[in-house]
Amino acid sequence: MTHRSPSARDPASVELACEFGPLRLQSPILAASGCFAYGQQFAAFTDLRALGGISTKGISPLPRHGNPLPRICETAGGMLNSIGLENVGVEAFLRDKLPFLRELGVSVWVNFFGTDFPTYIDCARSLGNVPGIDVLELNISCPNIKHGGIEFGTVPEVAHRLTRACVEVSAAPIVVKLTPNAADNVAMADAVRQAGAMGVSLINTITGMAIDVRRRRPRIATAYGGLSGPAIKPIALRMVHQVATRFPDLPICGMGGILSGEDALEFLMAGARCVQVGTANFAEPGACPRITRELRALMAELDIARTADAVGGLHPWPPEAEMHDR
């Protein structure tokens, strides 16, 4: 094993700024949708201007009040949630929430969804032509929406048509948030890519369940919910790697259980151009800036000069000679 000095380069010299399609991000660390509300709550705890960007709570055309409780429970290395896509709706978002986000000077990603084609398209039109919104993150993957919503995220032809319809009405680029619950993520990525999506976000939560044996009932009211946290990280990395390997030119925003700078770097090396931090924000409102600092220090230690240099390019493993020995 080669010995490495604690830092191969000065952390201050590491260039975190990176490109994501047409966007220039000041850092590859963004806050994930559903785990950062609309940002304001975090301002009391941390400097939001250090973030690469913020993806908002998913916005629908009309406000939604969310699911019955209990809505969350903790599981080993993660948590289950079934919040039910509660949000303030397009009108209140634009009026009450967007001005704050716009002031921060970080990349503003607005996650959005509908319940059918017309409401998705309506939402894309209302949000996609507003100055100060850099990306529309098309949510076709929330497990907590009924009325056949799962089809948007699991049937490639449906995702293709929906993405194309949204791209056509939005000036802001569309990044499609894919679900790990689809049979074939590479096919899904291909479908939305061909429909004009600028990039993809991988992954949303994985549908899961927990049971209270003493009460003999599910731990959350809707029985099934979305599993997040480090428990899902290996699955997320695998999916990012699969899509990145198949479509090296498609910008991927990676996410799933990132708690540290090293986690973030794993996603970059798997092929993501930037990452989102989700569940970590709940326990630690300063998680994103801390992870950014850790990433910078780790890149310095590993002599990686720029974020772009960290992306992809895993060494072949095992080495060919070793394979032949077996």
Add this chain to the structure above:
Amino acid sequence: MSAAQFEARVTANTRLGGGYFTLELEADAPTPVAGARPGQFVMLRGAWGRELLNPRAFSVLHAEGSRLAILAKPYGVGTRRMWALRPGDPMTVTGPLGRGFPDPDPDVRDLLVAGGVGLPPLHLQARVAAAAGLADRQELYYGGRDHHDLVLLHDFAAWGVAAHLATEDGSLGVRGRVTAALAPRLAQARANHERVRILSCGPTPMLAAVRTLGLAHGIETLLCLEENMACGFGVCLGCAVPVHGEKPYRYCCTDGPVFDAREVRWP
């Protein structure tokens, strides 16, 4: 005062009997939790690695300068780990969070109705009232299964706050639930046109009974609720509380944890 997240160390973990324990923590410098109102809470998380992600919510029992204390009982995996904490062990604290009870009022009697780990907000209310010379405007109604469930009674005695106790096995105070001790007092207050209000915290079935009783007597009743929460500051939206009104839910962490009993939408 706005909340902050800071590191602290355990200075004492005191077993009180009945499975209850107080955890005393100290930070390096004075913290905003020192300004916590009764009913406000902190989120606590130990060095739990990646297995247990989320902090746990605890009402502030006492806080001053760089120190704070909470009351707990082993219930799940987090509180079992906290039970085993020793002086010097680290904890991450976020707080103070939520909105607490109103200040003690010289013109109103506070009937402090407590059960289980719901004692801290009422303990702190009594402490604050005593410091303001209003101990005689506070009355504690405190229930448990047996005498082991009634802890920190000496503090109320020291402050001069009258304590009315109830145990289901009759080992201390009147036999029965806390509502058995409270009900006659409410009838008396109504008969005498006294200005009283109920401040209550405890297990949800107890709060439901207190709410029913308070509403039946037309007495202002404030309930300090508990729900599962991942963040404590209005982001995860896990701690929804069903309410009457325009919206079906409000949030335990930011709208509460103290709610008017009339607002809560319970059966």
